[in-house]
Amino acid sequence: MANKAFIGLGNYIHMLTDDYFWNALKNTLYFTFVSLTAEFIIGLGIALLLNGITRGSLIFRTIMMFPLMISDIVAAIMWKMMLDPSSGVVNQFLMAIHLGAPNWLGNSHLVIPAISMVDIWWQTGNIVIILLAGLQSLPREPIEMAEVDGANKIQLFRFLLWPQLIPFVKTAIVFRLIDLMRVFALSWAITAGGPVRASEVSQLYIYTQGMGKYLNIGYSISLAITFAIIVFILVAIFNKLLPEEI
């Protein structure tokens, strides 16, 4: 804050050549892509399974929602312990069934998938409850009629359930996309961005530039604004790509 000279677009020009910023953006997009894809596929699968049963449906649904009731920082701290290379429960289990013990958080290729795994555990329930609410709001009669006419499961899903489910799919994906792009706690508390910035996400980089370490407030604000614009554009694209109600 000491240097208050007005530097015009200087911060934005500096940003273009700031490799760390682009690295953080790349990490954020990679994390978002892996998590969103997995969460959606698993979430849709679970929602369809839950929609197919009546007995115990409520219990299973409550269980799926359990991780949602934990805050991101607690999830991060928990999983940091669970992913510990030697004493963590994940690797102890993998060793017990002879699958080796990868260093989840120390290997720059594994660290983002590992953090995604935490998010998948933490937030898949979110997609389940939205899609399940959607599936249960659909009228029963057309489905029963199609079943009588001999439609198989895949046809039923493709031509009857999916088109009606689209608005819910859209809600689920857009909400998850927004929250995934803004990830901070998972990266900050599990790895602090390491190893060697391999898991540093945008909000973490912006935070470290502005508050955490350097106090480059002006520069970090221009990073934050650029990042916000990127998130806006992504959300807008998804909003356009996903069709409206049919």
Add this chain to the structure above:
Amino acid sequence: MRKMRKLVIYPVLIFISILFVFPILWMAMTALKTPIQATNFLSLPTQPQWHNFADVWKTSGFGNAFLNTFEIGLGTVLISLLVGIPMAYSVVRYPVRVTNFAGNSMLFMRIIPETVFLLPLYVIFRKTGLFDTKIGMILAFQIITLPYTIWLLRSFIMGVPDEIENAARIDGCAEIEILWRITLPLILPGVLTSSIMAFISVWTSLLFPLTLAYSKAETVSVAISAFKGYGTFNWPVMAAAAVCITIPQILMFSLINKYLVAGYTMGAVKE
């Protein structure tokens, strides 16, 4: 055929459930172990170490952070409701251009990453003396909770038929009284849901207290992350701290169980 399907569905669901629940059980168990037992996941807490919980409260102002978070959370909810209820009402019932714009900008607010607000707020708070105060935190949290409250209440108010309000209007009821005596009682579930969701977002927020507070307005999220550097990485005490801050959250969620979907999607999806 139907029977066969059930034979597949239930085992799959049970397997997934175990994966979902296991980390939570593991955390609860670790909280009762000794540090040595904690590194072996097969060990059972045969002699529950309840003192781990006592250690949490003795550590670096955790109890203080707990109280702080409650106070900040309640303050935040109160202001969000006081401002949010009339605003949501006018956005729904008087959709002129200004209110429409206000309504739509609410959704934008959710998309914007927190750092965009926090860095300028940090500078402002430093200058005005709001830095590291509870009042400052309560004001800052309105950035997330107020749009959320308005947006959620909006969808609940839209579910109230105007006929009821119009009937009161014809009988000469003042607008503020319509809101207070007729609409508000009908949207109480929405008020409860938005209050609890707002409280939880204060409870779980990390970036806000990390940026805008230091010690006097520290909240639980920051307090628990401070454990990271705590001595020799005492897992059981960390797990106990995690349990302590998760229990109030689960209790609050269970109060709004029925409206959780609406709460999560800001009213976009209602069951």
